[in-house]
Each structure stands twice: as structure tokens, then as C-alpha cells.
Amino acid sequence: MSNSPDRPDEPEDSGLPPELEQVLRGLTGGRDLDPQMVEMMRGMGLDQVDPQMLQMVAGQVQQMFAGSGDDTGSVDLTVATDMARRTASADADPVVAEADSAAVRSAVDVAGLWLDAVTDLDHSGLVGRAWSRAEWVEATMPVWRELVDPIAVGVSAAMDAALTKQLGALGEQGLPEGMVPPGMNPAAMMGQMAPMLRRMQGSMFSVQLGQAVGTLSGEILTGDEVSLPLVSAPDVVLMPAAVAQFADGLDIDLPQARLLLAVRETARTRLFHAVPWIGPQLLTAVQDYARDTSIDTDAIEEGLRTIDPSDPEAMQQALSGRLFAPQQSPAQKAALARLETLLALVEGWVDVVTAAAVKQHLPQAEALGEAVRRRRASGGPAEKTFAALVGLELRPRRLRDAANLFAALESAGGAELRDGAWAHPDVAPDASDLDDVLGYVERVRARSTDGDDLDAELDALLRGEPGDDAARGDEGRPGDGPTPA
Known part of the structure; x- marks a missing residue:
């Protein structure tokens, strides 16, 4: 509908949601929206999108265009955390009941007494915490970001190079009509878009991290079950919903399962904090592996050849399983050897100390210990997460x-x-x-x-x-x- 002569400043009604229209007008300097673009967005169903979701997407689009050009494609902690929380809440993630919190505190107190009898490694003041999936996500996401940030930077640089190569190889007539302004070289356009694309690529990897950590939050039983110091003392964390499901699947008494897991997690927490060098060495080994990861640029180019580079979802689907070169560098092999040895030592010590602590107290200790070993042998909850994010199998093989x-x-x-x-x-x-x-x-x-x-x-x-x-x-x-x- 055209503007009325009585109200010449009133913008034309596009029929799109106001939130989306406001963002698009801001990107075009306040000019009326192109009718073809409006029709395309209606065809995509954007006029039916939930307003709250649209506001979030609009904010991310504005950040992409408004951010500085100094971004390197690293992980955006806010985006990753938001996606992880949404993923965690996709399944039921109720607030932890006070009864569950009390049961976990009691189990950790008992675990501390049993461990005092078998080890002198101490970290006074440990407190049992019962966390929801969202609480675990919030507490651990900063550590996850540190671990995978080297990969995010490498992936962003590789994608940037692949997109530049493809667009530079195309003539103006080789791109869809209207995508490149008349007279502009595609490579020059790519140079102008590069900062926005780097931010978009960083956001894409941040979303992938958030999805992985959000999924992992529903699989772990305890805060540091992945054998990395994700949770800081004095918290010894158990996940009540997952623990109950674990016990039910084994047809084992829930209080006994809770106690055994409390002993394992308390032992692991004691080790990380009584031996100050072990945690940093574990995290450094993961970062060293990630930092020297080779990105498979040929596979990325192949994945990007048939998709719209401005569509983050299409880019993510096209690149799924294509990011990492199959070969490991010498530095990666050395980091992996250190990591696997450290993981084995940590979990081996936890196994021995836990067995000594519970053998006189838990009638079903042997069955529970075997269940933990089977769970770990099948890959553990962290293996798929690290394979997708870093190309690394996080498993204590020895x-x-x-x-x-x-x-x-x-x-x-x-x-x-x-x-x-x-x-x-x-x-x-x-x-x-x-x-x-x-x-x-x-x-x-x-x-x-x-x-x-x-x-x-x-x-x-x-x-x-x-x-x-x-x-x-x-x-x-x-x-x-x-x-x-």
C-alpha cells in the first residue's frame, strides 16, 4: 500500500512482523522494502514466526551487521549458552526439588566420611549440589568455550577462505540476479561482507557448541563425569533426574546408586583440587589438540558449493561431518597421548579409591561398578560431543x-x-x-x-x-x- 499524500512519511506496510520489518529497514537505511524480498520472506513463512523468537533472531542479525570487523570467528559465549539452555529445556528440565537437594547433600557428606577412611587427599568444605540441566550448562559453558575456541577460529578462517575462493571464481553473471549490485565484482563484495560472514561463522559454531553441551547436559550423571574439571569446588554436583533414570534402568536401589555416584564424584573433585596440576594439564591437552587440528578445506568448499552462504542453517547442514581432516599432526598425536594417559590415571584412581570406600557399605556396589564400566566402555556421554566439536574421542583407553x-x-x-x-x-x-x-x-x-x-x-x-x-x-x-x- 502506497503512502497517503496526507502522511508522506509513513512507510509502506509490508505485511511482515514489525520486529523483522524494523531490522530490515535499519539495514537498508530506512528505505521501503523491495516487494520481491517481502514476497520471498512471506513464502518462507517468516510472517508467521513467533514474535519472541523473531526478536532474538533479529537481535543476532543486527549484531552481525553492527559488530566491529576485528572478530576472528571465536565462540560467542552468549549465543552458545542460550542455545544450550534451549536444547536442555527441549526435554523436561524441572527445577530441582528441595527433597532431591537434601538427598544429594546427605549423600556427599556420607561419601566424604567413607573416603576419609581410604585416602588422605582432602579438600575441606565440599558441598553436595543437585543441579538441573540448565544450572549445569550455565556453570560449565565458560570452560567448554575455552576448550573449543581454537577450533572455532580455525573453522571460521577456513570457511572464509573457501567462500572467497568460490565467489572470486564467479563472474557477475554467475550469481543469482540482484545478488551483486551492477558493476561490482563478486570478490570486492566478499571483501565488504567478510566481517559479517566471520561473525556469522562464529555464531554458527557457537550454536553447534550450544546444541552439543545442551544435549550432553541430559546424559551426564555428575558434574565432572567427563573427567575434566568443569565444575569448581566446593561444589560436588549430581544430576537427580539422570541419576534416577540410571538406577531405574539397572533395577537398582536409588539411594545406593546415588551414594556410589556421590563417592565417585567426591573422589574426582578431591583429586582435582588436592592435586592442583592435574586439572590444568587435562584442559591444556584438549586445547593443544584443538589448536593444531587441520581443517578439511576441500570438504568445506564442496559443502559450500551448492548452498546459499547467507543461510546459517544450510551452511551448518552442509558442513556436518566435513570439518576435520582425517590425518592427525605430530603435535596432535602427542597431545592425544598425554590426554589419554591423564584421563586413564584420573579414572583409574577414582575406580580404585571408590571400590575401597564403598565395599563395606553398599551391598550392590559390584553391580553398580560394573554398570559404570559398561557405560564408559560404550563411549561415555562426552565422546560424541568432542568428536563433533574437536574431532577428538575423549576416552580413557588405558x-x-x-x-x-x-x-x-x-x-x-x-x-x-x-x-x-x-x-x-x-x-x-x-x-x-x-x-x-x-x-x-x-x-x-x-x-x-x-x-x-x-x-x-x-x-x-x-x-x-x-x-x-x-x-x-x-x-x-x-x-x-x-x-x-
């Missing part, structure tokens, strides 16, 4: 060797020798030690014995007690001269 190592240390010298393996990263077991468990145990025992003898002699010297020199008389006493004839 878990049995690590558990045998800690059990052997415990047999040789009790909990003190077992837990002493974490005293410093230089003395902690590595992949070669998992190949030779008995050799490692003997070396640790020898160091421990030598250290005990030295400590005893030093203690005797400080207290002025006679040592070996007394048995030999005064000869050789420090500071004395020759014995007179």
Missing part, C-alpha cells in the same frame, strides 16, 4: 592399566604410596609406566625407602641422637681431627 597400577601401589605401600603418585607431575606415572606397572611400583618403592632412611637420619641428627657414627666410635665425626695416639 583405564584398566591405570587401575592396575594404583591397585599395585596400594598393595605395595598402602594408600600413602598410592596417593603419593600425584605428589608432583615429574614423578606421576606416564604412558611408559602403564606399559610396565610392576617396574613403576618397584621404582616408587625404592624412592620411598630411600626417602624414609634419609628422613630418619636427618631427624636423628636434629635431635642430637647417635647415628651410625656412634657405633664406630668418634672416628669420622664431622669437625673432629685424627684420634690422638
Whole structure:
């Protein structure tokens, strides 16, 4: 409908939702919308979209065009968190009841007492928390962003190069009519669009991260079940809905399942916070792997060849499963070896300590332990997430060797020798030690014995007690001269 002569400043009514029309007019300098574009959007059903959803999309579009050109395509934490929360709430995610919170607090308190009897690794003040999926998403998303941000930057750069190559290879007549203004070279247009496309690509990866973490939030049983320090102490987190489903699927008493999982999670939390180097080394190994990931640019070009580069959903579908080159670099192989060893050591120690803590208290401990092992052997809840985001299978492949190592240390010298393996990263077991468990145990025992003898002699010297020199008389006493004839 044309503007009335009495109201010349009133814009033409497009029939689109006001929120969308406002954004489009802002992008075109306030001019009337092109009738063909309006008709196309109606054909896409945008005039029927929920206003709240449209407002969110409109805000993201405005950010794409209004942001600075310095963006590198890294993860947008706000976009990722919003998508993760929406994904988590797609299935039932009720607010945690007070009864569930009380049950988790009690289980973690009991777990702490049982663990006190089998390990001296301590982190005072641990508190049991019962979280919903949304709470876990909010708490862990900053760590997820740190882990996958190197991939987001690499993917964005690769897509930028692929789009530039394709558009630069096309002449003006090779693009849909009206897509390029008359007289403008496609490559020049790409240069102008590059900042917006980088932000769009970063948003696309952020959405992918949010979907993955939101899905994962419905599968995990405890806060750090993925064996990474995602939740900061003093919180020891259990997911009540998932724990109840886990127990029901095993036909096992829920309180026993809750207690076993509380012991495992408390043990893991103690380890991460009593051994300050282990958590950072795990996260660094994942980041090192991600940072050196090769992006399969040929596959990206193939995926982008037949789609509209301005359609984020089409881009995401076209690139699904195409991002990562199949080969691993030497740096990736080294990072993966470190990561798999650390994961195995953490979970091996947790297995051994948990078994010692619960064996006298939980009648169904053996069945629960076997269920945890089967769950982990099938890939675990984090494996698909990391495979999609980083091209990495997050699995402690040498878990049995690590558990045998800690059990052997415990047999040789009790909990003190077992837990002493974490005293410093230089003395902690590595992949070669998992190949030779008995050799490692003997070396640790020898160091421990030598250290005990030295400590005893030093203690005797400080207290002025006679040592070996007394048995030999005064000869050789420090500071004395020759014995007179």
C-alpha cells in the first residue's frame, strides 16, 4: 500500500512482523522494502514466526551487521549458552526439588566420611549440589568455550577462505540476479561482507557448541563425569533426574546408586583440587589438540558449493561431518597421548579409591561398578560431543592399566604410596609406566625407602641422637681431627 499524500512519511506496510520489518529497514537505511524480498520472506513463512523468537533472531542479525570487523570467528559465549539452555529445556528440565537437594547433600557428606577412611587427599568444605540441566550448562559453558575456541577460529578462517575462493571464481553473471549490485565484482563484495560472514561463522559454531553441551547436559550423571574439571569446588554436583533414570534402568536401589555416584564424584573433585596440576594439564591437552587440528578445506568448499552462504542453517547442514581432516599432526598425536594417559590415571584412581570406600557399605556396589564400566566402555556421554566439536574421542583407553597400577601401589605401600603418585607431575606415572606397572611400583618403592632412611637420619641428627657414627666410635665425626695416639 502506497503512502497517503496526507502522511508522506509513513512507510509502506509490508505485511511482515514489525520486529523483522524494523531490522530490515535499519539495514537498508530506512528505505521501503523491495516487494520481491517481502514476497520471498512471506513464502518462507517468516510472517508467521513467533514474535519472541523473531526478536532474538533479529537481535543476532543486527549484531552481525553492527559488530566491529576485528572478530576472528571465536565462540560467542552468549549465543552458545542460550542455545544450550534451549536444547536442555527441549526435554523436561524441572527445577530441582528441595527433597532431591537434601538427598544429594546427605549423600556427599556420607561419601566424604567413607573416603576419609581410604585416602588422605582432602579438600575441606565440599558441598553436595543437585543441579538441573540448565544450572549445569550455565556453570560449565565458560570452560567448554575455552576448550573449543581454537577450533572455532580455525573453522571460521577456513570457511572464509573457501567462500572467497568460490565467489572470486564467479563472474557477475554467475550469481543469482540482484545478488551483486551492477558493476561490482563478486570478490570486492566478499571483501565488504567478510566481517559479517566471520561473525556469522562464529555464531554458527557457537550454536553447534550450544546444541552439543545442551544435549550432553541430559546424559551426564555428575558434574565432572567427563573427567575434566568443569565444575569448581566446593561444589560436588549430581544430576537427580539422570541419576534416577540410571538406577531405574539397572533395577537398582536409588539411594545406593546415588551414594556410589556421590563417592565417585567426591573422589574426582578431591583429586582435582588436592592435586592442583592435574586439572590444568587435562584442559591444556584438549586445547593443544584443538589448536593444531587441520581443517578439511576441500570438504568445506564442496559443502559450500551448492548452498546459499547467507543461510546459517544450510551452511551448518552442509558442513556436518566435513570439518576435520582425517590425518592427525605430530603435535596432535602427542597431545592425544598425554590426554589419554591423564584421563586413564584420573579414572583409574577414582575406580580404585571408590571400590575401597564403598565395599563395606553398599551391598550392590559390584553391580553398580560394573554398570559404570559398561557405560564408559560404550563411549561415555562426552565422546560424541568432542568428536563433533574437536574431532577428538575423549576416552580413557588405558583405564584398566591405570587401575592396575594404583591397585599395585596400594598393595605395595598402602594408600600413602598410592596417593603419593600425584605428589608432583615429574614423578606421576606416564604412558611408559602403564606399559610396565610392576617396574613403576618397584621404582616408587625404592624412592620411598630411600626417602624414609634419609628422613630418619636427618631427624636423628636434629635431635642430637647417635647415628651410625656412634657405633664406630668418634672416628669420622664431622669437625673432629685424627684420634690422638
